[in-house]
Amino acid sequence: MEINKRIKYEKELDDSFWRWIVSTPGGENVEQCIQCGMCSGSCPLSIYMDYTPRRLIAMIKAGFKDEVLKSFTIWLCSSCYTCTIQCPMNIKVTDLMYILKQKAIENKKYPKRFPISVLSKEFFNMVSKKGRNTEINLVFKLLLKTNPLKFFGMASLGLKLIKTGRMNFKSDAIKNIKQLKTILNSIEE
Numbered sequence: 389m390e391i392n393k394r395i396k397y398e399k400e401l402d403d404s405f406w407r408w409i410v411s412t413p414g415g416e417n418v419e420q421c422i423q424c425g426m427c428s429g430s431c432p433l434s435i436y437m438d439y440t441p442r443r444l445i446a447m448i449k450a451g452f453k454d455e456v457l458k459s460f461t462i463w464l465c466s467s468c469y470t471c472t473i474q475c476p477m478n479i480k481v482t483d484l485m486y487i488l489k490q491k492a493i494e495n496k497k498y499p500k501r502f503p504i505s506v507l508s509k510e511f512f513n514m515v516s517k518k519g520r521n522t523e524i525n526l527v528f529k530l531l532l533k534t535n536p537l538k539f540f541g542m543a544s545l546g547l548k549l550i551k552t553g554r555m556n557f558k559s560d561a562i563k564n565i566k567q568l569k570t571i572l573n574s575i576e577e
């Protein structure tokens with residue numbers, strides 16, 4: 389992944405980001421980070437990340453809010469929890485990745501056209517509206533928002549799945565959507 393190498397001046401940094409992280413459940417311990425690198429060394433995906441978990445934490449502390457929220461790292465994290473187990477300071481690195489994903493979506497800073505972030509957002513939108521995910525709609529939206537040309541390449545596979553009943557156009561929904569909305573609203577509050 390390509391790293392943005394533009395020099396950033398101190399006045400452009402956002403130190404409120406750091407304060408917000410440590411006041412968010414799951415992010416409290418982050419200030420204990422000693423930059424030992426155990427998280428990055430044990431992470432099976434760090435070689436594909438634009439910033440390793442250790443570096444991401446250093447950037448959070450320094451106030452690089454935009455770079456952190458736009459990074460591919462938070463979306464590539466597979467929630468395997470290896471870093472969390474290995475961290476000598478008991479920092480919940482995996483939970484931190486979740487906090488950052490949420491914030492990236494909230495601030496609309498996630499990498500555009502990147503399949504993992506688009507899939508997460510569309511899946512959440514669908515499930516929060518209907519309580520269920522309709523695979524064909526999800527795949528359609530994913531391709532449309534990431535790589536529309538791929539749609540034609542996948543059309544024959546899609547038709548086979550529809551013919552064999554593995555996918556259908558029927559939009560599924562739970563019976564009591566109102567209950568789901570109440571739960572989701574209470575989380576937001």
Ligand code: SF4
Nearest residue numbers: 421422424425427475
């Ligand atoms: S393992 Fe823990 S203390 Fe070490 S760099 Fe990672 S988060 Fe910081």
Ligand code: SF4
Nearest residue numbers: 431465466468469471
């Ligand atoms: S939880 Fe995420 S950041 Fe931590 S080791 Fe696994 S993939 Fe890497």
